Structures are given as C-alpha cells and as structure tokens.
Amino acid sequence: MPSARISNPNAEEVSTINAIPVLNDNIIWVWSKGTQAVVVDPAVSEPVKNWLVSKDLTLIAVLQTHHHDDHIGGTKELLNYWPKAEVIASGADRERIPLQTISVKDGDQICLLGTNLLVIEVPGHTKFHIAYYLSFKNSKNQSPALFCGDTLFAAGCGRIFEGTAEEMYLSLNRLSKLPDETRIYCAHEYTESNLRWASSIKPENLVIQKRLKDIVELRKKGSLSLPSKIEEEKLTNLFLLAKNSREFGELRLNKDTWSS
Numbered sequence: 001m002p003s004a005r006i007s008n009p010n011a012e013e014v015s016t017i018n019a020i021p022v023l024n025d026n027i028i029w030v031w032s033k034g035t036q037a038v039v040v041d042p043a044v045s046e047p048v049k050n051w052l053v054s055k056d057l058t059l060i061a062v063l064q065t066h067h068h069d070d071h072i073g074g075t076k077e078l079l080n081y082w083p084k085a086e087v088i089a090s091g092a093d094r095e096r097i098p099l100q101t102i103s104v105k106d107g108d109q110i111c112l113l114g115t116n117l118l119v120i121e122v123p124g125h126t127k128f129h130i131a132y133y134l135s136f137k138n139s140k141n142q143s144p145a146l147f148c149g150d151t152l153f154a155a156g157c158g159r160i161f162e163g164t165a166e167e168m169y170l171s172l173n174r175l176s177k178l179p180d181e182t183r184i185y186c187a188h189e190y191t192e193s194n195l196r197w198a199s200s201i202k203p204e205n206l207v208i209q210k211r212l213k214d215i216v217e218l219r220k221k222g223s224l225s226l227p228s229k230i231e232e233e234k235l236t237n238l239f240l241l242a243k244n245s246r247e248f249g250e251l252r253l254n255k256d257t258w259s260s
C-alpha cells in the first residue's frame, strides 16, 4: 500500500540546523524549515547540493560571513542549481563577494524562514566580517543561534588577518554579550586543538581540563563538537576571558605560534 504523507496544518513547523562537514575542518550549516533551506558559508557546492536534494529542500538563501574562499567557494554552483536563491553578504565587501543580492550592514534585520535575522559586524579576521543572530523569539523551545564564521570558535577565535587586536577584541566582546543559551555555529571544527592550547596556558583551570576531556571523547566517537554555547565559551574561551585588548593580543600571538 502506498504511504500517504499526512500534513497537520496546525502543527508549528520548527527550524532545524544541520552540519555538513567538508574539506579538512570546515562546517557548512544548513538551516531549514519545511521545504526551504538557508546555507551558511558554502565552501564547496557538491555535498550541499546532494544533501538538499536528498531531503527535498529548496535553497532560498546563502548567508556569507566573509570573503575567504573556504566560505564562498561553492556559492556560484549552488546558484546555477537554485537561481532564485538570495545571497546575503556585507555590502561593504561587494568587490570580494560579488554574487551578493542582498547587501547588509551592522544592525540590519532580515526576515528569513519566518524568523528575524540580525546582522552584527565583527571585524578582525577580515575587515568586513559579519555574523548573523537568530533570536527565535517567537518559536517556543528554540534556543537563539549565531552564525559567526571565523570570528568566534569553540574555545578559540579566528586569526587576525586584516584587522587589529583591538577590533577583534571588541567584536568578540559584542558576541559574548548575546544571551547565555545562544548556540554558536562557527565555520570550523577546531575545538579540540583550541582546548589543548588553552589547557597548556591554564593547566590549573579545571573547567577547561574537563571540557577538553569531554571533547576528546566526543571526537573519538566521530561526533562534532559544535554547536557550542555562549555560556560555555564565557567559562572556557581564553580569548573571551582576556581582560583587555592588550592581554587579548598577547594570547592571539601566542596561539598563532603554538603547535601541539
């Protein structure tokens, strides 16, 4: 007997956020609701396309956090397949993210998949890096989410390529003020190595040691360590614990030259 799909118009559709790990350590996040999907920083196109097609999802938008190739590399191909999809990116970085159709700046709000998306400028890794915050205010039982590219990582932060330590420090500070329960969907799986570094700097910090132990177990099982949570980062991310931009700059320099 053929199976029928019974849809309940009263059931509130919930958003889901899924990870597609690609390349060495990139994570492409797919945020979907019903039959529509939004993809964050598609480094490559093939695995994303296959995943969306297998789930009968239509791509309606791509969110770009910054111009690096491991974040925008798959966008063009995805647009060939879903030509109506919007590309949301920093208007100030139009030259380096040329496929953008909706150009945004700090404080802009966009409605996507029935939810409000807030744009937060977080310069430091690159000059025009942006993050996207979903408060999910009107959805019950859904924690706020942050897509923050290469700015805030679990137990770490992005390298400073185009900005200053001061800028990056302020950017991270802004993100750390988001609600404690905010889930952090960053663009790389660096957590274990970040925690090894942190525990070498602060061997006496038992919260960091415990987190490292948990993450090592998780990774051994082949699970991702992400998303993280603002609350957790405020306790164990040394870059968020730095008291000022000078201390932050010293930590960043130390991490740049650290090898496990």
Ligand code: ZN
Binding pocket: 066, 068, 125, 150
């Ligand atoms: Zn980057």
Ligand code: FE
Binding pocket: 068, 070, 071, 150, 187, 188
């Ligand atoms: Fe990256």
